[in-house]
Amino acid sequence: MTDTKVNLGGLEMPTPVAAASGTFGYGFEYLGAVDYSKLGAVTAKGIRTEPWPGNAMPRHCEVPGGLVNAIGLQGTGVDHFLEYTVPWYRQQVAGVPLVANIWGASVEGYAEVAAKMGDSVDAIEMNVSCPNVKAGGHTFGQDPAVLGEVVAAVRKATRLPLLVKLAPNVPSIVPYVKACEDAGADALSLINTIPAMVIDIERRVPVLANVTGGLSGRGIHPAAVKLVYDAHRATKLPILAMGGVYGAKDAIEFLLAGATAVAVGTATFTNPGVIAEVYDGIVTYCERQGFASVRDLVGALKEG
């Protein structure tokens, strides 16, 4: 019987398979289609101080190997989230930790949302890498110095396990990893979507109202594995890996590259059963390879 419990920077996860922010709503929408007993954590949709309408339509475009989206973080504000969403989630879903994904238009905005969360959620994931909002989002994730500043501010505002979700489009992930480490982050989330664009050649306009969007899905997985591998070699911080997990093999690659847990995202849209498939596949792999715990897989590459 494989031990599937992992600790992600203080967040106790019953399994190493989480649901990625933005692809699992507020955690209860997939009830009936997802086996929650195999889910290690739910990362809720991005939350800021006030409600946010998101971008104009169209907001997405299917592409080979995945999806380009520019939803733009539409969501209820933190007050509604705490008053209605969290209690409803707790009532509907027992035993699966809830991670609040937060963002802001300013350092103070990030800190305010984090502070308001108090201890009503189990961890906080900072989104500093959303490519689809003008103010906030990726603007805080592009420069290690600015990144360190906003992470430090949120760190002061909360005692919850703190994850920072980083952007993939960097020459090297290391300075960003170090900035998070120095600013007191407990874990890293890798990766956010890759900036992308699709053009309607007949109408000669961008398909997305936001012009550009973020690429997710199967095609980005090898790029995500590389970033997780680089980050793991640069830090002791645990890593929640995401990007193109469509099956257990994809997840196991992440774990071997150094991730402590993985998140399933875009694949859920096509197949909500993927969460259970990934969990089952990891357990089978551990049995086959003789690992007593999924924790033994973390960074377990046999190199040169």
Place this chain on the structure above:
Amino acid sequence: MTDTKVNLGGLEMPTPVAAASGTFGYGFEYLGAVDYSKLGAVTAKGIRTEPWPGNAMPRHCEVPGGLVNAIGLQGTGVDHFLEYTVPWYRQQVAGVPLVANIWGASVEGYAEVAAKMGDSVDAIEMNVSCPNVKAGGHTFGQDPAVLGEVVAAVRKATRLPLLVKLAPNVPSIVPYVKACEDAGADALSLINTIPAMVIDIERRVPVLANVTGGLSGRGIHPAAVKLVYDAHRATKLPILAMGGVYGAKDAIEFLLAGATAVAVGTATFTNPGVIAEVYDGIVTYCERQGFASVRDLVGALKEG
């Protein structure tokens, strides 16, 4: 009859469809399988001062939507290239411009290769973004200041049209574009492969001997379009766009985003006929949309 001639920073191309460096050898290997009358330019495999053995095997891995490779720029040195390869190419292939792709382990190395080329080729493309060699390659492309230095050195060494091939994994392409512009580049090549990694989970080792590699193919196209779009808005330099061109639609997206020409790369491996298909599709599109010249497509987006 659509006018398909384009001028890429001084390089006169009979058609806007080029073959990308590293996927078309030295230009003559595909004779018999490719219709060269529809080819606008051949970008030869990377050349440096001395012969280079490249990386250990395995050097590639097929992935959904494309390919991860770490060939490592194996190639003959510039002397052999000039003495045997170029004359052979000129004899075998008439009327298709030859672009030499160059790289080096030092600024001087880049300049020396460029100088030696003299005017025996039709243009030079500097590779400052190969993810698969330790010294040289991407090390010169990661920092705009270093990039400017190496481009300026090559600019001094040659009067040929000078293209600079940039890396996709940057927070913003703009400072790199500006650095090339200021250093006297004539055009930009976008994009090189995206750093990536594939793991053999049963053997628990990286699939590639080089551990990491570069992701190319269909899946990266939306990311490439976004970078071409960003670059075009930041500069007047013409752009040779590459990354996941598997058909005319992909190429036309690049042109509308601001590219002056496109290069077909990984798709050629699966279908050498893709070059003709892309050319034919662009011509048909121009006729359907009422464009007299493919030059009219460049950046011809109707934005809100």
Place this chain on the structure above:
Amino acid sequence: MTDEKSTVVSHEEIGSGYRRLVVEAPALAEAVTPGQFVHVRVPALEASALRRPFSVFDAEGGRITILYKEVGRGTAALGQVRPGDALNVMGPLGRGFPEKCDGAALLVGGGYGVAPLYFLAKRLVASGAAAGPVKLFAGGRTKADLLAIDRFEALGGVEVRLATNDGSAGVKGLVTDPLDDELISLRNAGSRFEIFACGPDPMLRAVAMRATGTGAKGWISMDRHMICGVGVCYACIQKTVRGNSRCCVEGPVFAAEDLVWD
């Protein structure tokens, strides 16, 4: 809601690119109400392809029927499924039509938009939950775009009015032409009514305007490209008086007075 591993019972071409798909899906068939939709994983597409949403045409005896037109890559690939094939069908999803009607029930459909209206008409006729007559107003470009008219007639007591752009069936013009005649006579008679509509956006807008204009209740089923179908992704947005609403959860059926048109 479940993601039911269903089995294809039958799959027929019914002309002009329209197809009828019947799947064995007991839980779904039991639970689904008119105007709700199902989210289908298309087997012939690549593993990463998104699901496609379809409103339910009929649900009976553990089976659900979908009426669709080949309009793109997804519906083209769906056309390849054969009886006996397994099909992942998630649902029932979204908010459907009310199953009662205070007065005459005016069902207005364009093209395959009649699909959920048939399911609604069937239920209203069976339950007698409409205080007035049930009338179908179906429109399309040509006769070939008027679907399942015989099925509506077979329900008994459903009056059918047709309109085609080319006049190949019913009146020559838009479906709103016979609808307007009806609205006038209803107003003159002082009769109450509600409108239930599904079809292309311009038709829905025209119908919604008439509902709000006459002060009658209008129930408008919006058709949007979707990703998740369950409300997690926020891609299928329709502007309403409550802001950006999700067609897959707050819809696809909206009250006419709530809709905001650009």
Place this chain on the structure above:
Amino acid sequence: MTDEKSTVVSHEEIGSGYRRLVVEAPALAEAVTPGQFVHVRVPALEASALRRPFSVFDAEGGRITILYKEVGRGTAALGQVRPGDALNVMGPLGRGFPEKCDGAALLVGGGYGVAPLYFLAKRLVASGAAAGPVKLFAGGRTKADLLAIDRFEALGGVEVRLATNDGSAGVKGLVTDPLDDELISLRNAGSRFEIFACGPDPMLRAVAMRATGTGAKGWISMDRHMICGVGVCYACIQKTVRGNSRCCVEGPVFAAEDLVWD
């Protein structure tokens, strides 16, 4: 070399996961020589999937025959092609075996490695370009892995020696066992010979050692994963005395003395 739009003539299972594929490809069949290969686009795979290389088993009457085993995703998908299907076949590619032999021609094959050796034997028998007898040494795990033995025998005058790991056919052991017996008797007789080999790497290495050890010419066909098949990508590298050589251009057949083994 051409990228020929070929048509599948026949495609048969020949047991134990092995298949024989025959395609109509006149230009290719005319030009290909033993040991050369073709690069096949597999229709059932996604548009971005790489081609798969196969050495030619036979070429005659405008048709080429491939003998292959289902070993992965590509060969599994290739198994779906049916007679009449179109197939993109690029070739002939690479450097094959010499078509003459100074002395006895010892053909050594492991598993489907006998494929190019059959084509070679056929040509040598027909041309009489071998100064000595043509002998086949075929090995495999079991009897089922010994392919087309009847075809070799049908050529006439080709002596066949078999070896299997489990002894289910021929001698129990490795193919190098009967080969070594032959080498000893040839040396004792002072006869000249050349070795032509295709099969798994360990077998090829063992055979190459014997060629260089006896001072005889050895022609070794290397099997590597390929991308382009035409020499542009430099993925299918074999270390040789000349450095990193491409199996698709400098090979797949290399002189034994040129090979460098890790």
